[in-house]
Amino acid sequence: MTLEEVIGILHPLRGSGPFPPRTPIGPVTTDSREVERGSLFVAIPGSRVDGTDFVEEAFGKGALAAVVPEEGAGKIPPSLLAEKPVFVVRNPVEALGDLAKAHRMRYREIPLVGITGSSGKTSTKEMLAALLSRGKRVLRNPGNRNNLIGMPLALLTLSAEHEVAVMEMGTNRPGEIGRLSEVAEPDVGIVTNIGPAHLEGLRTLEGVAREKGDLYRALGESGTAVVNAADLRVVREAGRSKAAKVYYGVALSEFSGRILSLDDSGMRIAVRTPSGEFRSEIPVTGEHNLTNALAASAAAYTLGMRPPEMENGFASVAPERGRFQARPLRGGGLLLDDSYNANPASMEAAIRSLRALRRSRRVVAVLGTMLELGESSPASHFRIGHLLAAAEVDLLITHGEGGESIARGALEGGMDPGRVRHEADRALLRAAVSEAVREGDLVLVKASRGMKLDEIAEQIRQERA
Incomplete structure (x- = not known):
């Protein structure tokens, strides 16, 4: 140019x-x-x-x-x-978006996958890139460069050397996914899920659905929508698109899967496709990552990959810092650092995974506020507390205004008051965590990035690893 x-x-x-x-x-x-x-x-x-x-x-x-x-x-x-x-x-x-759009038109023959959703976007992007890179030169946006600035900057690096592009798309205001789709002109679209996230800007769950669904509507008749069949809102938004559809996530879908084994270091999964099954190790843990892997598999299949090429294709996925990152601790303990971001959907997924990873370990949850939830914030946090009580967490330590609501929800859900502790002060939070975490514990640290609980996760790692 x-x-x-x-x-x-x-x-x-x-x-x-x-x-x-x-x-x-x-x-x-x-x-x-x-x-x-x-x-x-x-x-x-x-x-x-x-x-x-x-x-x-x-x-x-x-x-x-x-x-x-x-x-x-x-x-x-x-x-x-x-x-x-x-x-x-x-x-x-x-102007930056206009430059990226013009640049994309120069390489319109290169297929591009757009990925959005309330959670799981980055993990799905990394898994898809790992699969595709086995036989193709792949461009993907690095880290969290998924907004109206970051994604165009990434797209501007597209060149004739690339054979496929994978672009994660984030939003917190109406119209952003539509604009990112206009810039990127995706051929394949994935909406991982639709849940209560960024409600301050998107207002309601229906607002979230409309915003995420803009990716599907941008595909046109020549595109392919990769649809999470287990999420009815995603299915509904896909139905409003003229694109072809492929479904994943439930037993009767074209793409389904199961966890063959799961431990602290990762999982081994089996994925069924229309052309047969393949198996792969994934060096990330958590049941929700099976769903992300199915989305990636469906998109890779749409772009021409088949099971023999995908066999063990997730083995090269690198755990992302702060995204349910498993860090071993002394005495057989495990730190689950999920401090990069949080919304109700991802918080629920993390709690479900605690049950699968618990074994005989004591479970400690260090949780903070989920930001940008608007008027639904108190109820959303309170509900997470109820879920924690049902999950039989041994010790809950909370921080921030939303964290206080989580603590109240846990108490209302029947959790022993002696096992619930809220710390508004940062220094007291650090002291409480140092005092509470023992060798051999399974520890989850999760909150929105603005709560800076990555510092608490690092403290635990330094003291207990």
Whole structure:
């Protein structure tokens, strides 16, 4: 892509500075620390920093041009504007998406899988990438780069060297999945599940369903919707799409499976497809990961893979930090670090997995607030407490406003008050965890990322590993 093409895509309000014709751009970035010679720097205003403040630094590192918002353009020194190509746009996030969409059209023949859902998106993405990479060169968005900034940046790295792309799509406001789908033009869509997540922005469970379902509706008649048959809301949203459908998750679906063995280090599973069965080790544990593996298998099959190629195809999946990551502790104990994120669906899945992994160990749950649940937050947390009581957790330690509701729900559910402890103070939480966790315990640490319980998980690892 050249600067002239960038101008044609963005239609900037105005531009400045000279540039040689037919000048190809290098990597596109929104982080001045990642700028290299020839980069296109997109300055995005944020809640903490304004990218426009780093335009001069970006040019100093060799950036070829910059895209800036209209409201921040006045910050740029006139001398820099006279010397460097600076393009002023109304919305730099939208401009970034437009660039990624134009780039995607250059490689439209490369099949792309879009993945969204209330939980399990990243795990499903990693599992699918592991399967496909056995015979293809795969592009996937790294880490959690799944929003209106991260996914376009990842898509802009698509090249003729790739044979398939896998893009995770996240949302917390209406219209975001629709926009990400417009940018990525997926050929295959997976909605892992639909549950009460990001309700502050999406308002209701129906709002969540509509938002996630936008991925299916973006596929068109030539696309394929990979459908979780065990989730009726997902099935309903798929029914509103003109795409072909393949179903996974229940015994009579085209793709179903079972856990052959499960331990602290992972699982061995069997997956049934329309062309026969394959088996694989997965170095991640938890019953919910079987469902993620089925979604990945169905998508890989849709793209042409068959059971012989998929045999043991999940063995290379790397456990993601903070995503139900199993860490061995002294005395046969196990830390389940699920501190990266939390919503009611993923919290329930973690609790179910505790039962499968418990064996004879004492179970300790360290739980914090699930953020962005809006008005449903108190009831959602209270319900999790009830589930914990039924799961016979030996000790519950909670933190945060939502954590207090979890504790109340556990007590209401019949849990012994002596086994429930809420700590609002961070220092007291640390002390309570140090005092409570023993050798040989099975410990679950889970909350939304903003609660920073990853620090508590690391404390447990350092003290007990």
